[in-house]
Amino acid sequence: MIDEVPLDVIVHSLYPNHHLDGLIPTILDWIDEPREKAFVRSRYLSFKQREMLPILMCxxxxxxxxxxxxxxxxRFEGIIKWERMGIDQCTRExxxxxxxNIGTKVEWLEKVPSMTFQPEEYDSxxxxxxxE
Structure with a gap:
């Protein structure tokens, strides 16, 4: 949720022809495969200055x-910013x-504005x- 609006609704409103409504958060309890779960967890817990985070899934x-x-x-100067958002374009291979490889090939959704968060609220x- 961003300002009480589901993220998939925000993205769908900007890109109605991309059929992105109904996507769900990458909540670890919902991912069954252990390697996928470990990967997403590592990205959520990353403190790299720049990280590609899978946030919504089918x-x-x-x-x-x-x-x-x-x-x-x-992450910079005491804030966390979602610089840009896009659709991962990785192939099965x-x-x-x-x-x-997730996040290395992305169709960026230029209409989605960047979003800035306070670290305490974001981490919560x-x-x-x-x-956790």
């Missing part, structure tokens, strides 16, 4: 192989080789997603 299989929305998370919401 609800059909709750995995990383279908439609996957990525945010480029930037890319994912078979490594989940680390991330903890809810990873159920």
């Amino acid at each position: 609800p059909d299989d709750c995995d990383l192989w279908c439609t996957l929305i990525i945010v480029e998370v930037v 890319d994912l078979i080789n490594s989940f680390e 919401q991330i903890r809810k997603l990873i159920r």
